[in-house]
Amino acid sequence: MTLRADEVxxxxxxxxxxxxxxxxxxxxxxxxxGLRGPSGIGKSTLGRVLxxxxxxxxxxxxxxxxxxxxxxxxxQYLAQDAQAAMNPRWRxxxxxxxxxxxxxxxxxxxxxxxxxxHDRFPHELSGGxxxxxxxxxxxxxxxxxxxxxxISASLxxxxxxxxxxxxxxxxxxxxxxxxxISHDAPLLDRVADRVVGFAPGGPTG
Numbered sequence: 001m002t003l004r005a006d007e008v009x010x011x012x013x014x015x016x017x018x019x020x021x022x023x024x025x026x027x028x029x030x031x032x033x034g035l036r037g038p039s040g041i042g043k044s045t046l047g048r049v050l051x052x053x054x055x056x057x058x059x060x061x062x063x064x065x066x067x068x069x070x071x072x073x074x075x076q077y078l079a080q081d082a083q084a085a086m087n088p089r090w091r092x093x094x095x096x097x098x099x100x101x102x103x104x105x106x107x108x109x110x111x112x113x114x115x116x117x118h119d120r121f122p123h124e125l126s127g128g129x130x131x132x133x134x135x136x137x138x139x140x141x142x143x144x145x146x147x148x149x150x151i152s153a154s155l156x157x158x159x160x161x162x163x164x165x166x167x168x169x170x171x172x173x174x175x176x177x178x179x180x181i182s183h184d185a186p187l188l189d190r191v192a193d194r195v196v197g198f199a200p201g202g203p204t205g
């Protein structure tokens with residue numbers, strides 16, 4: 001069930017420069033693909049296109065179940081700013097419940113979430129805790145793919161290691177494909193099965 005972007009072109013408005021120019025990428029089930037390149041080059045744009053959050057002007061994103069033209073549970077997007085992706089008026093238990101039941105059935109989401117966080121609001125958690133909640137919520141949707149967009153960029157080294165360990169372990173256990181977007185080459189070398197460079201316009205390999 002390969003996730004594919006084929007010859008994707010994208011720009012934010014007519015007349016703007018193209019951010020993606022014929023960009024192509026494929027990710028197999030169970031594979032962690034690193035997408036590496038400097039900030040501001042279009043990596044996040046491609047990640048959002050893969051997740052159906054942005055619609056390309058040309059080309060297509062697809063899985064064997066069909067084209068992805070809008071957000072679907074099949075591909076879950078994990079943003080760098082996890083707090084911004086959550087309703088600030090909801091407690092953590094409600095943020096999680098929106099995506100479905102706890103697969104572990106014990107309130108821990110397979111060890112990702114401390115039940116003591118359930119009654120807190122997002123702003124009451126640390127950055128590392130928020131990303132673990134964000135990951136738990138994505139996994140509750142039972143996706144086939146995760147797009148992890150610079151999810152540890154704002155974290156210290158310890159929390160970076162924890163977040164990526166949790167994500168990769170969860171993906172391996174469920175056989176999920178992962179697109180790991182980062183400008184951190186050593187990080188991608190540690191977590192990815194395959195690293196693809198990103199130049200202006202799209203992936204280079």
